[in-house]
Amino acid sequence: MQMTPVYWLYFGVAMILLEVMTPGALISLFFGLAAFTLALIVWLVPELAQVWQWLLFSALSVLYIVLIRKSLKPIFGGSREISDNPDDSFTGKLAVVTQAIAPGKPGRVELGGTTWNAEAECDLDVGVSVRVVNQNNLTLNVEAI
Helix, strand or coil: CCCCHHHHHHHHHHHHHHHHHCCCCCCHHHHHHHHHHHHHHHHHCCCCCHHHHHHHHHHHHHHHHHHHHHHHHHHHCCCCCCECCCCCCCCCCEEEEEECEECCECEEEEECCEEEEEECCCCECCCCEEEEEEEECCEEEEEEC
């Protein structure tokens, strides 16, 4: 099958959709960009042989990954850093330990009708009231009150 500019466009759209359905990898996006670039090249140079098209696609994919991925990774990474902000919604709230907590051994606390993973610098038994010091993603750092 001869790859025409339209087929390269379809392939590019498919790669972009694959990236949307598999967040976090940030690889298929660059295959899609390479396919879009190749669609333009094949449209401008329609007599380009299939072998050269696939070699160009491979080279462009690697080039895009090497040059662009590092700068886009922080934007699409979705990572959240530790909250040291006293204005976040959990800091200062009171909770009750539902699963014992020890240093280096997380437990669980109940806060607002939901249980959360929790860590502490001291041993805390079930039923102890605690205060949330800060939040690290879905884990609350607590202290005894």
